[in-house]
Amino acid sequence: xxxxxxxxxxxxxxxxxxxxxxxxxxxxxxxxxxxxxxxxxxxxxxxxxxxxxxxxxxxxxxxxxxxxxxxxxxxxxxxxxxxxxxxxxxxxxxxxxxxxxxxxxxxxxxxxxxxxxxxxxxxxxxxxxxxxxxxxxxxxxxxxxxxxxxxxxxxxxxxxxxxxxxxxxxxxxxxxxxxxxxxxxxxxxxxxxxxxxxxxxxxxxxxxxxxxxxxxxxxxxxxxxxxxxxxxxxxxxxxxxxxxxxxxxxxxxxxxxxxxxxxxxxxxxxxxxxxxxxxxxxxxxxxxxxxx
Amino acid sequence: xxxxxxxxxxxxxxxxxxxxxxxxxxxxxxxxxxxxxxxxxxxxxxxxxxxxxxxxxxxxxxxxxxxxxxxxxxxxxxxxxxxxxxxxxxxxxxxxxxxxxxxxxxxxxxxxxxxxxxxxxxxxxxxxxxxxxxxxxxxxxxxxxxxxxxxxxxxxxxxxxxxxxxxxxxxxxxxxxxxxxxxxxxxxxxxxxxxxxxxxxxxxxxxxxxxxxxxxxxxxxxxxxxxxxxxxxxx
Numbered sequence: 463x464x465x466x467x468x469x470x471x472x473x474x475x476x477x478x479x480x481x482x483x484x485x486x487x488x489x490x491x492x493x494x495x496x497x498x499x500x501x502x503x504x505x506x507x508x509x510x511x512x513x514x515x516x517x518x519x520x521x522x523x524x525x526x527x528x529x530x531x532x533x534x535x536x537x538x539x540x541x542x543x544x545x546x547x548x549x550x551x552x553x554x555x556x557x558x559x560x561x562x563x564x565x566x567x568x569x570x571x572x573x574x575x576x577x578x579x580x581x582x583x584x585x586x587x588x589x590x591x592x593x594x595x596x597x598x599x600x601x602x603x604x605x606x607x608x609x610x611x612x613x614x615x616x617x618x619x620x621x622x623x624x625x626x627x628x629x630x631x632x633x634x635x636x637x638x639x640x641x642x643x644x645x646x647x648x649x650x651x652x653x654x655x656x657x658x659x660x661x662x663x664x665x666x667x668x669x670x671x672x673x674x675x676x677x678x679x680x681x682x683x684x685x686x687x688x689x690x691x692x693x694x695x696x697x698x699x700x701x702x703x704x705x706x707x708x709x710x711x712x713x714x715x716x717x718x719x720x721x722x723x724x725x726x727x728x729x730x731x732x733x734x735x736x737x738x739x740x741x742x743x744x745x746x747x748x749x750x751x752x753x754x
Numbered sequence: 755x756x757x758x759x760x761x762x763x764x765x766x767x768x769x770x771x772x773x774x775x776x777x778x779x780x781x782x783x784x785x786x787x788x789x790x791x792x793x794x795x796x797x798x799x800x801x802x803x804x805x806x807x808x809x810x811x812x813x814x815x816x817x818x819x820x821x822x823x824x825x826x827x828x829x830x831x832x833x834x835x836x837x838x839x840x841x842x843x844x845x846x847x848x849x850x851x852x853x854x855x856x857x858x859x860x861x862x863x864x865x866x867x868x869x870x871x872x873x874x875x876x877x878x879x880x881x882x883x884x885x886x887x888x889x890x891x892x893x894x895x896x897x898x899x900x901x902x903x904x905x906x907x908x909x910x911x912x913x914x915x916x917x918x919x920x921x922x923x924x925x926x927x928x929x930x931x932x933x934x935x936x937x938x939x940x941x942x943x944x945x946x947x948x949x950x951x952x953x954x955x956x957x958x959x960x961x962x963x964x965x966x967x968x969x970x971x972x973x974x975x976x977x978x979x980x981x982x983x984x985x986x987x988x989x
Contacts, residue, residue: 623857630843630854637841640804642829642858642905695845748845748885 466595468712474601476708477608478670481663482678482685483692483700484611485656490694491619492652494632495544495555499562501678501685503539504660506566507532508668508677509574511661512581521582525665529658536657537650544653545646548635570675581668604666608701611659615697628652680727687730691737693747703745707733757782757909757941758803761812764965765802772798773809774965780909780958785935785942787952787973790962796945797838799962800911803943804828804835815909830858834907838914840898844887848878851886851897855904864904871900874930892923899927903934909941910934916948924948928955953977 482501489497497503507528514524539562547558585603589596619625630638631648639645664678671677688707692699707730715726737744758780765773772795780786788796802809805825813821820828829835834855843851852871856864872879875896881889886897895915902910912931916924928951934940935955946952953959959976961969969979 626846626850626853627857629846629850630857633843633845634841636806636825637837637843637901638854639825640829640835640837640841641854641901642826643854644826 464716465713468716469709470595470597470601472709472712473605473705474597474708475712476705477601477604478663478667479681479684479688479707480608480701480704481604481611481666482660482681483688483704484608484615484697485660485663486685486689487692487694487697487700488615488659489653489656490632490689491697492628492632492655493540493544493548493649495548495552495559496686496694497656498556498559498682499566500656500660501682502563502566502570503532503536503657504664505673505675505677506570507535507657507661508581508664508673509570511665512574512579512668512673515582521584525584525662528665529661532657532661533654535654536660537654539657540650540653541646544649548649567675574675576674579673581665581673583669584665600669607662607666611662612697612701619697624651683727684730687734690734691730691744693744695748696744696746699744699746755782756780757816758943759812759814760799760803763799763802763809763811763813765798765807765809765811767798767807772965773802775811776802776962776965777967778960780941780943782908782941783939784958785944785956787956787959788943788945788962789949789952789959789976792947793964794962795965796962797913798965800835800913800943800945803911804833829905832905832908833911834902834905834909835911836898836902836913836915838917840891840894842886842889842894842897844885846886847883848886848889848897849882852878852900852904855901858905867904867906871904874933875900892919892927895919895923895927896930899930903940907940909943912942912944912946914945914947916946916951924951931955 482504485500485504486497489495489500510531511524511528514527515521543562544558547555583600585600588599590599590602619629627643627648628651631643631645632652635645667681668677684707685704688704689700691707692703710733711726711729714721714729715723721728756779760776760778763773763776764771776795776799788799790796798807801807803813805820805823805828809821811821813819815831815833818831820831843854846854852868856867872882877893878896878900881893886894889897899915915927919927931942932955935942944952944956953973953976956973959971959973960967
């Protein structure tokens with residue numbers, strides 16, 4: 463059935479959007495900031511992994527080392543760049559992340575160049591077939607890793623002391639400090655974790671998208687749409703929304719003639735606008751309550 | 755034993771200086787009321803102790819110099835600050851707000867303390883899973899006090915806890931504070947506009963006028979004093 467294949471393909475592309483959306487949501491949950499540079503940080507991490515592979519390391523080991531290095535990278539970015547802007551209005555903080563995006567884009571092209579690079583897949587190639595539908599093993603692997611990460615994130619944020627501390631700092635840094643929490647250090651941890659997650663996302667999608675400084679620029683738009691649709695404080699919401707976007711985009715492109723392949727990006731954008739109008743907290747988010 | 759000592763403290767915000775030399779002592783186990791009109795510097799004094807504003811001068815807690823510490827470092831020494839406006843962690847639940855207060859503790863009595871918080875403030879027990887931002891003003895005030903005592907502090911700083919609360923709720927809250935004083939021997943420095951309630955709870959009182967201490971003595975002495983009335987009403 464053609465529709466089923468479209469759904470499976472949609473889930474596969476959706477998983478790509480979802481991986482970056484998860485990093486965005488984690489960064490927001492832990493720091494209160496929408497990090498427009500999340501994709502670019504992930505690309506830098508992926509380039510780092512690529513260099514490790516070039517020097518002879520196996521791809522899985524390279525990814526593991528890259529994730530570790532990305533934890534430090536994220537923490538450093540917070541300490542050196544974002545710390546100056548955290549006390550400012552949200553607008554200024556967002557502009558700072560956009561500046562960071564541009565900076566990292568320039569740095570990556572300086573170091574690694576603009577040509578497309580092949581990135582070895584972490585999963586073996588091959589296809590699983592069920593009747594007329596087929597799913598590639600890398601796509602399935604990405605899907606499963608995403609599910610695993612959502613579970614780990616849930617446990618971390620909702621059931622551990624560290625998770626509570628991170629959420630407290632994102633909610634109210636002043637009160638958290640009065641309760642003895644080291645706000646600066648926790649923000650570094652939040653940024654580090656988000657960067658590590660971004661590294662996983664980048665390395666998972668690079669084999670399909672090919673690695674260059676702009677690899678995730680388009681994906682960022684989809685990831686933001688997914689985060690908004692899912693509700694910015696819900697990791698599960700972001701991933702489910704990403705799958706919804708992937709599937710609906712595919713189905714719309716195939717079955718709605720006027721959209722076709724040229725206007726397929728309009729689908730997530732229209733969905734985002736609709737959600738913001740009708741249900742701003744997203745599908746899974748919580749309505750912000752302000753008592754007067 | 756003076757648990758807190760301030761000597762010649764000047765402090766303020768970015769471009770303004772609010773305190774012009776504050777001298778203050780708080781003895782362990784006592785409740786000191788910090789009184790004064792709006793703008794006198796009462797909130798700034800508490801913020802100076804906690805390290806939330808710039809300050810210079812002598813600030814000692816238990817003999818230790820705290821004049822250069824960050825707010826989280828001051829808190830970890832055992833000073834719990836209940837800020838003006840409650841400082842609720844609005845998107846976390848009631849229970850999570852209380853648990854945040856205990857995050858720095860490594861002992862195993864946290865669960866027992868949580869239960870005694872619920873015993874002290876039954877309304878919090880009823881709303882333990884509610885989003886904290888949806889609690890009423892009085893409930894959030896109880897929550898803020900609860901979060902502060904979950905850290906088992908040695909000194910409790912309270913900044914205008916009665917602000918915006920109905921009289922019945924204020925009475926209830928002060929009754930709880932009195933229980934805390936009696937049962938746990940908790941030392942408190944209380945900033946209050948509600949002079950009568952404050953003097954009822956406190957054993958010592960200090961009056962601030964435009965950033966300086968102008969009067970100090972026992973709460974009993976203060977209760978009828980003309981100077982106190984003058985400081986508040988200017989008459």
